[in-house]
């Protein structure tokens with residue numbers, strides 16, 4: 001797709017023009033040109049098959065169907081976006097390499113100022129500090145550029161990496177829930193981050209294309 005077409009699409013759909021950078025990281029809402037690479041990264045493996053880190057077990061679909069399932073999900077989040085209920089899924093690049101996806105979502109955000117974070121990295125990119133950096137980056141974006149009052153997260157009790165990232169970024173415990181996962185009982189730990197405890201990213205954020213996104217989310221007149 002030419003740059004001209006991408007720019008005109010960004011005028012129609014402002015998230016396509018949003019770019020958040022922090023040091024080696026770049027986050028931008030997933031565009032169609034990103035979807036094949038995101039799908040390939042997911043299909044190469046996010047977690048061992050015997051584990052399920054996600055609350056919605058979307059990686060349980062057969063590998064051959066995962067790419068289409070990802071594409072449908074990203075298209076649906078665009079089509080369903082309203083100020084009352086939205087989700088932004090950012091493709092994450094580290095030193096220019098596509099490494100994973102960082103999402104934030106919200107319900108009634110103009111009133112609640114509460115947003116939920118969720119993320120994944122391709123297995124070969126895990127354990128190098130990127131998960132911490134991308135969470136810090138999206139939280140700084142939510143607090144400083146969207147006006148969030150809190151960012152929530154949730155992790156199963158057997159997901160030490162996600163729990164460690166939350167702890168390092170400053171989230172605190174916000175209760176736990178007994179839920180069904182793959183037919184069995186599992187414990188979901190809820191976490192919440194408020195600005196006073198936020199451990200900021202080591203790099204300042206640069207944000208392009210914010211104005212149209214804020215209008216789309218009902219944050220400006």
Ligand SMILES: CC(C)(COP(=O)(O)OP(=O)(O)OC[C@H]1O[C@@H](n2cnc3c(N)ncnc32)[C@H](O)[C@@H]1OP(=O)(O)O)[C@@H](O)C(=O)NCCC(=O)NCCS
Nearest residue numbers: 053119120121126127128129130131132155160161162164
């Ligand atoms: C969760 C995830 C995003 C974290 O990203 P990451 O880049 O791997 O995490 P980081 O390297 O920034 O930090 C991981 C921390 O977890 C810790 N950790 C990892 N595995 C651990 C284990 N088995 N026990 C204890 N701590 C562990 C690491 O020591 C590190 O903490 P430290 O820096 O204090 O040593 C990534 O691992 C991932 O994509 N996992 C699969 C999908 C997933 O779980 N998504 C979240 C769903 S809620």
